[in-house]
Amino acid sequence: MKITSIPSIGKRTKADVLIVPFVQKAKSAECVAEVNAAIKANFTPAIKNRDFTGKEGETNISYSSKLPEARILLVGLGSEKNITLETLRKAYAKATGIARKMQLSSVNAFLPELSHLDCDETARAIADSMLLSNYAFAQYKTREAKEMHLLQKGGLLGTFNKKVLSESEAVVKGVFLARNLVNENSHVITTDYFCNLARDFAKKNAAVKTTILRGVELEKKGLGLLSAVGRAGEYPPALIIIEYQGNPSSKEVTAFVGKGMTYDTGGLNMKPTGGIEGMRSDMGGAAAVFGTLEAAIAMKLKKNLLAVVATAENSVDSTSYKPGDIYTSYSGLTVEIGNTDAEGRLILADALSYVEKNYKPSRIIDLATLTGAIVIALGSHAIGLFSPDDQLAQDLEKAGAKTFERVWRFPMFPEYKEGLKAQFADIVNVGGREGASILAAMFLKEFVKKTPWAHLDIAGTAVTKKPHDYCPTWGTGVGVRLLIEFLQGGK
Numbered sequence: 224m225k226i227t228s229i230p231s232i233g234k235r236t237k238a239d240v241l242i243v244p245f246v247q248k249a250k251s252a253e254c255v256a257e258v259n260a261a262i263k264a265n266f267t268p269a270i271k272n273r274d275f276t277g278k279e280g281e282t283n284i285s286y287s288s289k290l291p292e293a294r295i296l297l298v299g300l301g302s303e304k305n306i307t308l309e310t311l312r313k314a315y316a317k318a319t320g321i322a323r324k325m326q327l328s329s330v331n332a333f334l335p336e337l338s339h340l341d342c343d344e345t346a347r348a349i350a351d352s353m354l355l356s357n358y359a360f361a362q363y364k365t366r367e368a369k370e371m372h373l374l375q376k377g378g379l380l381g382t383f384n385k386k387v388l389s390e391s392e393a394v395v396k397g398v399f400l401a402r403n404l405v406n407e408n409s410h411v412i413t414t415d416y417f418c419n420l421a422r423d424f425a426k427k428n429a430a431v432k433t434t435i436l437r438g439v440e441l442e443k444k445g446l447g448l449l450s451a452v453g454r455a456g457e458y459p460p461a462l463i464i465i466e467y468q469g470n471p472s473s474k475e476v477t478a479f480v481g482k483g484m485t486y487d488t489g490g491l492n493m494k495p496t497g498g499i500e501g502m503r504s505d506m507g508g509a510a511a512v513f514g515t516l517e518a519a520i521a522m523k524l525k526k527n528l529l530a531v532v533a534t535a536e537n538s539v540d541s542t543s544y545k546p547g548d549i550y551t552s553y554s555g556l557t558v559e560i561g562n563t564d565a566e567g568r569l570i571l572a573d574a575l576s577y578v579e580k581n582y583k584p585s586r587i588i589d590l591a592t593l594t595g596a597i598v599i600a601l602g603s604h605a606i607g608l609f610s611p612d613d614q615l616a617q618d619l620e621k622a623g624a625k626t627f628e629r630v631w632r633f634p635m636f637p638e639y640k641e642g643l644k645a646q647f648a649d650i651v652n653v654g655g656r657e658g659a660s661i662l663a664a665m666f667l668k669e670f671v672k673k674t675p676w677a678h679l680d681i682a683g684t685a686v687t688k689k690p691h692d693y694c695p696t697w698g699t700g701v702g703v704r705l706l707i708e709f710l711q712g713g714k
């Protein structure tokens with residue numbers, strides 16, 4: 224869907240539906256948009272009859288023969304003082320969902336005028352939510368599927384900076400890339416696919432350079448963990464490093480490192496039925512990194528980035544790495560394999576130390592569908608945040624609150640490290656069920672020497688079994704909006 228700005232009520236073009244926002248007041252719903260008498264005449268009966276009270280989540284549809292829109296859709300935002308940007312995202316996502324279900328193709332939407340919210344932020348939240356709600360992964364539907372219907376055109380009525388729309392479009396483009404990568408078949412999104420995607424970024428953009436370490440080269444350079452995990456895969460493992468120079472005059476570089484396990488069978492410690500089915504999504508971290516890069520490029524973000532993806536397939540055959548094996552990591556630390564299903568931390572460990580040593584970024588943030596334990600701890604409403612760096616943690620928390628991709632910080636007390644003592648090697652890759660997400664983070668910490676670093680465990684948030692608000696079923700694209708907001712620093 225393309226969203227454009229409609230400068231005035233009289234200039235609006237025909238659309239299938241007009242969205243009008245309301246707040247809930249003691250006596251009746253109150254319209255919070257600059258509507259005219261013709262529009263008012265249409266919705267007044269619904270308000271007078273108390274069919275619509277403006278409660279949060281409430282909607283009401285009526286019909287008109289005189290307006291440029293055949294339908295008027297009232298949306299309730301609830302009590303004015305409680306309205307946040309997320310209230311708006313949810314309300315307009317609901318309206319978009321209704322329009323999609325009705326198989327409509329164009330919508331005009333009034334922005335609410337709310338004294339406690341900034342016009343541009345209001346417009347941005349609403350544009351984001353309407354675009355994010357208008358997504359379908361339809362590749363494999365061969366019969367008519369109404370839920371896959373998409374809107375074509377949107378118009379926003381209100382006063383706001385036009386830049387809002389281009390930024391929103393760019394970020395959503397990144398989110399959609401991430402969702403598509405997570406949703407698609409694991410035999411399509413292979414390590415080869417990721418390498419080609421990375422090369423394409425460089426081909427299309429002068430500010431982008433792609434470097435790939437692959438197969439035997441990984442072993443030669445000493446990335447023993449990434450090579451071990453990927454040994455049995457049909458497609459060889461790879462470390463993909465994409466440099467984006469958005470601000471050549473600055474030395475600041477932010478590295479994002481994503482876990483790109485194209486399928487996680489668990490390896491020889493194979494996952495059981497019930498645990499394995501969704502494991503094509505074990506590249507959600509990589510998807511978020513690619514999505515963030517896509518968004519940054521589309522919005523010509525003036526920041527220097529390193530988009531790093533460690534990718535492999537955790538497969539089973541006679542060449543598989545084995546429980547009890549010891550491998551030497553790129554950092555030199557030897558690692559005992561306690562469990563081949565704790566593979567994410569292994570490939571990330573090599574990626575983190577390789578990037579720190581060879582690229583010296585100013586800060587590193589990794590994203591990974593790393594532990595089942597984070598799903599138990601936080602469910603699907605928060606990303607697990609682990610960082611020894613308070614400033615970095617606070618900046619991520621701030622970006623999380625703003626975008627509603629909320630993060631929740633866990634401790635990294637040094638005592639936890641005791642759980643990673645190995646029999647013969649320097650460190651073991653698993654340490655029991657207690658505090659399992661923290662242990663995984665403590666493992667990663669051993670591979671970052673001095674760079675400010677944060678780890679985001681997105682195992683509970685990268686996919687959703689049920690669609691909600693502006694998130695469709697399965698790939699959510701989580702991380703993209705968070706990281707772009709983090710980079711922009713609350714601008």
Ligand code: BES
Pocket residue numbers: 487489505562564565566567592593594595596598653654659682683
């Ligand atoms: N990819 C999984 C984590 C995961 C679990 C992601 C559920 C999404 C949903 C990871 O590689 C894994 O298998 N972790 C194990 C580690 C254990 C063997 C120490 C886990 O969390 O169970």
Ligand code: ZN
Pocket residue numbers: 487489563564565566567
């Ligand atoms: Zn695993």
Ligand code: ZN
Pocket residue numbers: 484487505564566567592593
């Ligand atoms: Zn995994």
